Amino acid sequence: MMKTSDKRSDVVQAALELIAEKGFHGAPMAEIAEKAGVGAGTIYRYFENKDILITELHKELEAKITAALLDGYPVEQPLRERFLYAMREVFRYFITYPLHFRYMEQYFNSPYGITLHRDRLLGKSGDPDILMDIFEQGADQQVLKALPTSVLFSIAFGSLTLLMRDHIIGFISLDNHLIDGITEACWDAIKK
Amino acid sequence: MMKTSDKRSDVVQAALELIAEKGFHGAPMAEIAEKAGVGAGTIYRYFENKDILITELHKELEAKITAALLDGYPVEQPLRERFLYAMREVFRYFITYPLHFRYMEQYFNSPYGITLHRDRLLGKSGDPDILMDIFEQGADQQVLKALPTSVLFSIAFGSLTLLMRDHIIGFISLDNHLIDGITEACWDAIKK
DNA sequence: CCTCAAGGAGTGAATATTCATTCCGGAAGG
DNA sequence: CCTTCCGGAATGAATATTCACTCCTTGAGG
Numbered sequence: 001m002m003k004t005s006d007k008r009s010d011v012v013q014a015a016l017e018l019i020a021e022k023g024f025h026g027a028p029m030a031e032i033a034e035k036a037g038v039g040a041g042t043i044y045r046y047f048e049n050k051d052i053l054i055t056e057l058h059k060e061l062e063a064k065i066t067a068a069l070l071d072g073y074p075v076e077q078p079l080r081e082r083f084l085y086a087m088r089e090v091f092r093y094f095i096t097y098p099l100h101f102r103y104m105e106q107y108f109n110s111p112y113g114i115t116l117h118r119d120r121l122l123g124k125s126g127d128p129d130i131l132m133d134i135f136e137q138g139a140d141q142q143v144l145k146a147l148p149t150s151v152l153f154s155i156a157f158g159s160l161t162l163l164m165r166d167h168i169i170g171f172i173s174l175d176n177h178l179i180d181g182i183t184e185a186c187w188d189a190i191k192k
Numbered sequence: 193m194m195k196t197s198d199k200r201s202d203v204v205q206a207a208l209e210l211i212a213e214k215g216f217h218g219a220p221m222a223e224i225a226e227k228a229g230v231g232a233g234t235i236y237r238y239f240e241n242k243d244i245l246i247t248e249l250h251k252e253l254e255a256k257i258t259a260a261l262l263d264g265y266p267v268e269q270p271l272r273e274r275f276l277y278a279m280r281e282v283f284r285y286f287i288t289y290p291l292h293f294r295y296m297e298q299y300f301n302s303p304y305g306i307t308l309h310r311d312r313l314l315g316k317s318g319d320p321d322i323l324m325d326i327f328e329q330g331a332d333q334q335v336l337k338a339l340p341t342s343v344l345f346s347i348a349f350g351s352l353t354l355l356m357r358d359h360i361i362g363f364i365s366l367d368n369h370l371i372d373g374i375t376e377a378c379w380d381a382i383k384k
Numbered sequence: 385c386c387t388c389a390a391g392g393a394g395t396g397a398a399t400a401t402t403c404a405t406t407c408c409g410g411a412a413g414g
Numbered sequence: 415c416c417t418t419c420c421g422g423a424a425t426g427a428a429t430a431t432t433c434a435c436t437c438c439t440t441g442a443g444g
Contacts, residue, residue, distance in 0.1 A: 109301040111218075117357075117361070118361055118363070121358065121361075121363045145377055147370070147373050148364060150364060151355065151364065151373075153354075154355045158349075158353050159381075160350065162350035163343065163346045163350070165309075166343075171310070172340060178340075181343075182347070185337055185339065185347055186347070186381060188381050188383075189347070189378060189380050190377065
């Protein structure tokens with residue numbers, strides 16, 4: 001039987017919207033509950049506390065992003081094409097779901113994200129990262145600059161972050177043409 | 193007359209350290225006061241409220257950074273050299289004062305910073321920005337890619353941000369050699 | 385079919401905590 | 415004394431979290 005309303009996902013959606021727009025501290029549980037059309041206590045039936053709600057939401061978003069990235073990924077193409085594809089795809093995903101970007105940004109710039117980032121760099125996270133793979137292969141094949149993998153990553157993704165921000169506040173418009181130019185520029189940065 | 197202890201700067205220093213390490217919400221006024229060796233009420237003799245303390249601190253840091261960047265800036269050199277100099281100098285400054293980096297990052301990722309950023313992009317801020325000048329000239333002289341100024345900026349500074357982060361958590365070590373490699377990579381990204 | 389009791393989802397007022405800010409008594413210095 | 419500067423307890427607002435209670439649904443028994 002199809003439930004017409006799933007309170008848990010109502011809560012998740014409300015939390016996503018509020019936190020993405022106003023930050024963790026601009027999103028009191030009471031407001032999340034109200035926006036979800038749910039009693040304040042109901043949230044605690046699904047999430048032990050606010051922290052868990054926050055990290056759970058992060059995990060869900062990350063799974064979606066990974067899925068989107070994997071879908072149509074040109075495994076057989078040369079490195080350059082795979083890199084360009086991945087960058088463009090991430091741009092596209094975040095442009096389609098700006099709330100997801102804002103949320104991930106909030107999460108990343110918070111104690112949660114800091115420790116996650118540290119663990120990830122140290123390889124303590126299970127999931128194989130497409131981008132990291134590209135950079136490592138590039139190092140082996142000597143088509144990329146002789147810089148540490150994580151540096152190559154930062155060069156590509158640091159740009160993406162600031163650009164997405166400017167796009168979301170409406171200062172630039174990331175259309176396909178501009179995205180192509182940007183991803184090519186990033187490729188120039190990392191290629192030998 | 194030289195005061196041996198200037199409470200105002202004690203407060204500023206304490207706030208800088210606490211906020212840089214734990215964020216705005218991890219730095220209660222009471223704790224700032226304690227760290228500064230000052231009564232909680234004393235802070236309010238110098239700063240009307242927490243918001244003002246925060247923005248004031250931001251202004252002071254920004255002034256220092258601008259000064260450091262301007263000092264020794266090779267005005268007469270070609271664009272490429274000026275760009276490399278500016279990038280390296282910013283890296284060096286933040287490596288010397290990691291707390292300043294962390295603070296600026298916090299500020300930037302907060303309601304304060306968002307509006308500041310918007311104003312700056314719209315040119316509503318008085319100070320002429322060295323980096324922006326470089327990019328604009330580069331566009332005129334056609335030595336840079338035909339991308340909007342703000343995009344060129346994001347490519348360079350987005351990278352810098354993530355890299356500084358990795359440096360501060362100790363995952364990479366930004367020595368002079370690595371910094372040179374990175375700034376060259378950024379130049380490759382933006383040059384035609 | 386109808387009744388009704390059990391179980392669990394859902395609620396939101398009450399509670400406990402955490403802060404920013406205020407305020408007043410007192411120290412320091414003139 | 416008087417003025418300026420401090421300190422830190424007191425205050426009040428904002429919040430996360432709890433919990434006693436109210437439905438609803440379900441299905442066993444008649």
